[in-house]
Amino acid sequence: MFQIPGNLQFITTADGSKTLFNSQIGENYHSKHGAFQESRHVFVKSGLEYFLNLTKKTQVSILEVGFGTGLNFLLSAEYCYEKSIELDYTGIEAFPLPETVISATGYNDYVRSDLWMAFNTHYRKALLQPAVINEICNLNIAHTELLQFVSNKKFDIIYFDAFAAIHQPEMWNDEALAHITDFLNTGGVFVTYAITGNLKRSMKRLGFSIEKAPGAPGKREMLRAVKL
Template sequence: MNTLTQTADGSNTLYNETIGEHYHSKHGAVQESKHVFIDAGLKYAEEKFPGKALSILEIGFGTGLNFLFTAVYAAEKNMDIDYTGIEAYPLSQEELNSTGYDQYVPASVWESLSSQYEVALKAPARLHPLLQLFIPHIQLENFKDTKSYDLIYFDAFSVQHQPEMWSDEIIAHVCSFLKPGGIFVTYAITGKLKRALKSQGLQIQKLPGAPGKREMLRAVKNED
């Protein structure tokens, strides 16, 4: 069961009653998504891999907000994006449409997600000539893929509410999908997470956090 809630920047999020936590920061859903995943993640990847088609893996597709802003930025920059968003408990079509996120993106971007959402839950869907979306309905530990990714958005619920998603084993599993030189970005930063990432050959970068958080984390996988 998910309940619609307004955050401090005026944008909505959903409260997951099973987990006991909101999908996005109560300090601002839109602000957090743009700050952590677009500014610190996608834009950095664009600079690091100029002119390259990017493969993105999101851990916790949730409301689709990070995907929407990715799609908007990619369209503006004419970027080719192959986006996979793992989600063990996908929203219903009605819940997705209730978020109000259509007001933050061009109508064409919202319509492409809304109309293809249920298709993408079953198989890769082509939303645009340069944009593919797949939302595997699966537990993260059971996810397998033959391809590797340039960029990982790690947007699981917090360690306080979903500690199993932040275990050393899960972090190792996630990092196994990252290409050499690939980027891992998340809203959180803890000593345990930093150690887990370092053990998988990633270099840690501490960055200013989104509103409500002092710091966040970005990490880059060693090339060798």
């Protein structure tokens, strides 16, 4: 499980942060226009910050589809630490990255050093069971495919960060979306970098109000939806 995959290579994106290119799928893990900028805009600002401003909660639970390099988690944990928000974070990842790849991302340049060190220390444990990252944050990485994910928890926010539908259409169909959004609380927020006619229609059928939100650099719009 922890051998370095031969189909992955690091690239530097437009904002100077790194991402991975998966040659087998033919897509980057993050936007070439800026991995850090995309993660912060789509998920932290348009998802986490939006939800907290809306609800004024001091505790939040996040479910991420496509944990990948952990960038969305790290920036969310950093934000919650600064705002004294308790964070319970679960990521779904069918193909967890080796610890050596996680350590080489360079994301230590974007978060507190103690958070970075704790993430690296507990990454392997989080793949097996919930791990305490710090006094306000827990992390669990479910090593499973989306449709096999089970949990007795409900979540406040879903970060939907799967590879694009052109490469992984099975991640974006009605069955997959219905399965994952069943874990979202009423009033919970679903955010993703993508916005297509099919996605909007699917989310409406599932009982969501949808919004075209401004996209990250290089993308005009993104989708944010609230469960009614």
